[in-house]
Amino acid sequence: MKSARKIKDLLYEQVARIGKVFSSPKRLELIELLCQGEKTVETLAKEASISVKLTSAHLRELRMAQLVETERQGKNIYYRLVNKSVADLWVQIHTLAEERLIELQMSLQKIATQPNDLVHSDRDSLMKAARKGEVVVLDVRPSEEYLNAHLPFARSIPLEELRQRLGELPKDRAIVAYCRGPYCLLAVDAVALLQQEGYSAVHLREGVAEWAVTDKR
Amino acid sequence: MKSARKIKDLLYEQVARIGKVFSSPKRLELIELLCQGEKTVETLAKEASISVKLTSAHLRELRMAQLVETERQGKNIYYRLVNKSVADLWVQIHTLAEERLIELQMSLQKIATQPNDLVHSDRDSLMKAARKGEVVVLDVRPSEEYLNAHLPFARSIPLEELRQRLGELPKDRAIVAYCRGPYCLLAVDAVALLQQEGYSAVHLREGVAEWAVTDKR
DNA sequence: TAATCATTCCAATGATTGTTGGATTGTTAA
DNA sequence: TTAACAATCCAACAATCATTGGAATGATTA
Numbered sequence: 001m002k003s004a005r006k007i008k009d010l011l012y013e014q015v016a017r018i019g020k021v022f023s024s025p026k027r028l029e030l031i032e033l034l035c036q037g038e039k040t041v042e043t044l045a046k047e048a049s050i051s052v053k054l055t056s057a058h059l060r061e062l063r064m065a066q067l068v069e070t071e072r073q074g075k076n077i078y079y080r081l082v083n084k085s086v087a088d089l090w091v092q093i094h095t096l097a098e099e100r101l102i103e104l105q106m107s108l109q110k111i112a113t114q115p116n117d118l119v120h121s122d123r124d125s126l127m128k129a130a131r132k133g134e135v136v137v138l139d140v141r142p143s144e145e146y147l148n149a150h151l152p153f154a155r156s157i158p159l160e161e162l163r164q165r166l167g168e169l170p171k172d173r174a175i176v177a178y179c180r181g182p183y184c185l186l187a188v189d190a191v192a193l194l195q196q197e198g199y200s201a202v203h204l205r206e207g208v209a210e211w212a213v214t215d216k217r
Numbered sequence: 218m219k220s221a222r223k224i225k226d227l228l229y230e231q232v233a234r235i236g237k238v239f240s241s242p243k244r245l246e247l248i249e250l251l252c253q254g255e256k257t258v259e260t261l262a263k264e265a266s267i268s269v270k271l272t273s274a275h276l277r278e279l280r281m282a283q284l285v286e287t288e289r290q291g292k293n294i295y296y297r298l299v300n301k302s303v304a305d306l307w308v309q310i311h312t313l314a315e316e317r318l319i320e321l322q323m324s325l326q327k328i329a330t331q332p333n334d335l336v337h338s339d340r341d342s343l344m345k346a347a348r349k350g351e352v353v354v355l356d357v358r359p360s361e362e363y364l365n366a367h368l369p370f371a372r373s374i375p376l377e378e379l380r381q382r383l384g385e386l387p388k389d390r391a392i393v394a395y396c397r398g399p400y401c402l403l404a405v406d407a408v409a410l411l412q413q414e415g416y417s418a419v420h421l422r423e424g425v426a427e428w429a430v431t432d433k434r
Numbered sequence: 435t436a437a438t439c440a441t442t443c444c445a446a447t448g449a450t451t452g453t454t455g456g457a458t459t460g461t462t463a464a
Numbered sequence: 465t466t467a468a469c470a471a472t473c474c475a476a477c478a479a480t481c482a483t484t485g486g487a488a489t490g491a492t493t494a
Contacts, residue, residue, distance in 0.1 A: 003401045005266055007328065011400045012323035013240035015314040019239030024452080025229035028236065041471060049222055054453060055471060066317040075462060075470055085313050092309055096302050097232040100283040104231035111224065183228045185221045239483080257443060271483060273442060292440055292492060436494085443488070445482085450481070458473070 002044035003017055022093055026050055027058050029183075034068065035209040036141060036180055037148030049208045087209045094182070096208075117212045123211075125178065126204075127152060133176045137204075140190040149208045151178065157188045166197055174200050181207035233353045239310055243267055246274050246400075251285065252426040253397055254365030255297035255356060271417045304426045311399070312427075328405055339429075343393065343421075344369060352391045354421075357407040366425045367397065376403045383414055391417050398424035 021027055029048045033039060039047075046056040061066040061078055067086050071078050081087055097104055129135045130153040137154040139146045146156035157165050159179075169175060175194055179186035182205045194201035223284035238244055246265045250256060258265075262272040276296055279285040284303050288295050298304055300305060315321055347353045347370040352370040356363045374382050376396075392411055396403035399422045411418035 007324065008246070008400055008402065009242065010324050012245045012320065014241045014318050015245055015311045015323065016240055017318065018310055018314040019236065019241075022236035023233055023240040024236075025226065025233045026452085028229045028232055029225070051454080052471075056455080056470095060472080065253065072461085077471065082317070085309075085316065089309055089313055090304055092302075093235055094232045096306055097235040098272065099302065100299070103230050105222065106230065107227050131287065183225055185225065191437095192445085237481095243482085266482080269441075270485085273440095274483075277442080289491080292438095294441065436478085438493075439491085441489080441491105444485085444486085445484105447484080448482090450479100452479075453478090455473085459468100461471100462467105462469080464468095 005137060015064055015121045018067070020068060021061055022089070024058070024061075024130070025052070028053070028094075029088070030058055031067075031081070031086065031090050032183065032209070034081050034146040035090060035207070036081060038071075038078040040076040040078055042076070044079065079195060088213050091210050091213045092143075095143065098182070108182060111182075130176075133173075135176050136138060136173050137199075138169070138190070139179075139185060140177055140186050141179050141184075150213075151208060151211055154178075159173070159190050162190055166194075166199075169194075169199060173200055174202065176202055176204050178207060180206040181205070181210055234282055235284070238278055238284060239306070241275070241278075243271070244278060245307070245311075247272070247275055247279070248284075248298070248303065248307045249398060251296060251298050251425070252307060252424070253362040255288075255295040257295055258292040259293070262294065265425050272356040301429070305430050315399070325399060328402065329409075330362075347371075349391075350390075352393050353386060355386070355392050355394045355407070355418075356396075357403050358396050358401075359395055362397075366429075368425060370403065370430055373394075376377045376407050379407055379410060383411075386411075386416060388416055391419065392420055393421050395424060396424070398427055 004141075015142075026048060030044055033044055033047050034177065041052060041055055041059065047051045050054065059068065062079075063070065067082060068079050069082050071080070097163070098108065118215040126135070126137075130137045137151055138157040139150050139156045142158050142160075143156055146154070146158075150156065155168075157168065177187040177190040177194070179190075184207065186202050191201045191203045239248075241266060247261055249277050250261055250264050258269055258272055258276065261276070262269045265272065276285065278419065279295075279296075280287065284299060286299050288297070315325065324413040343352070343354075343358045347354050354368055356367050356371040356373045357376040357379065358373075359375050360373055360375075363371070363375075367373065374385065394404040394411070396407075404420050408418045
């Protein structure tokens with residue numbers, strides 16, 4: 001039998017392989033994007049504003065850590081997270097980061113300059129209001145992402161189409177806009193546009209991944 | 218206002234600071250040790266089989282990521298995790314790693330060559346049996362760690378003292394030994410010794426951190 | 435006060451990682 | 465079949481990280 005020390009080193013090294021995946025900003029962004037549903041390398045590259053080659057290299061890391069799986073559909077290769085645990089871990093890590101790092105808290109506050117941020121403590125009351133139709137929950141992500149998964153009672157108007165489709169929204173009710181999560185700025189833009197146009201709009205920090213974390217504290 | 222891209226880069230970079238902490242085997246081992254309670258740099262170094270200087274360097278990373286806090290007590294500086302979220306994250310990461318990485322699964326199986334491993338699905342029944350006194354739950358970690366936190370109904374006999382104190386244990390009941398978690402080999406040794414001496418002993422993979430994860434699936 | 439101990443800081447090393455350009459594989463469309 | 469496309473592999477570079485030795489700090493004990 002090997003020495004206990006060598007066995008332990010081996011074990012921790014394996015776990016560190018998973019940790020490494022979460023140690024690069026770009027990879028984190030890719031993971032967040034994959035939380036919205038399966039995507040091609042090209043799409044991921046564009047959304048994350050990096051080259052296709054670099055995206056491929058990062059996805060390779062994810063693949064080797066067994067956190068994503070691929071499927072060829074015609075010309076494209078689609079990547080998706082292997083299961084919900086991966087999305088959960090992303091949420092846990094960024095939650096811990098927000099809780100601990102003051103720099104991150106301050107950066108996040110900059111995003112929400114106006115006091116139009118919904119605190120995430122009132123999920124139940126938001127859902128109750130949405131059920132009764134007192135508020136409109138608005139998903140401003142691309143429609144494929146909405147189709148893949150969305151919050152209960154949410155309506156889909158991608159940010160790109162929002163200006164033309166403003167007529168679909170009521171002016172007499174509150175609009176709660178959300179997107180991919182706290183680091184996605186789509187909903188911020190949407191809220192700005194809506195407020196400018198005279199709608200009463202607020203921003204919901206959370207996305208589907210955050211909403212769906214197994215561990216609700 | 219800065220470009221959206223720059224803001225996003227900043228945000229992910231901050232989160233990656235937390236991720237980086239979990240990307241090094243030694244740091245993971247230190248975190249697991251800190252899950253057992255506060256410890257001095259020297260103790261941590263000895264337990265993790267690395268130099269004090271290197272330990273100090275790794276702890277510096279943990280400190281800068283705001284995941285640990287320090288307190289001077291006399292000559293020594295004690296380190297402890299800032300809160301339970303950190304321990305939870307460690308458990309989540311190693312659980313995901315065990316779930317995904319076949320190499321890790323195989324290494325873990327090597328540890329438990331005999332079929333004396335308790336699956337972790339039967340927490341409730343184990344506790345029920347422990348309450349009734351049908352089994353003895355045995356904590357073989359150093360006694361300070363036991364004093365800091367231990368499983369319900371557990372008795373403490375540190376591995377080092379086990380041979381001398383065998384008489385305290387009954388031969389007519391099952392003994393369930395545990396230590397710091399699946400990567401700690403104290404309980405493995407304990408079970409080997411107990412079985413050799415004619416006790417019916419089994420090994421519980423989980424430690425207090427795993428037992429206490431908020432998210433029980 | 436000096437001496438000792440526990441820990442950290444600083445500087446230097448080799449090893450690892452992120453990133454890019456060029457060539458390559460596998461797939462669809464003409 | 466060839467051309468175009470999506471994605472990967474390979475090689476190379478700079479940037480970052482783990483690790484070690486030597487000096488420095490801060491607290492305790494003699």
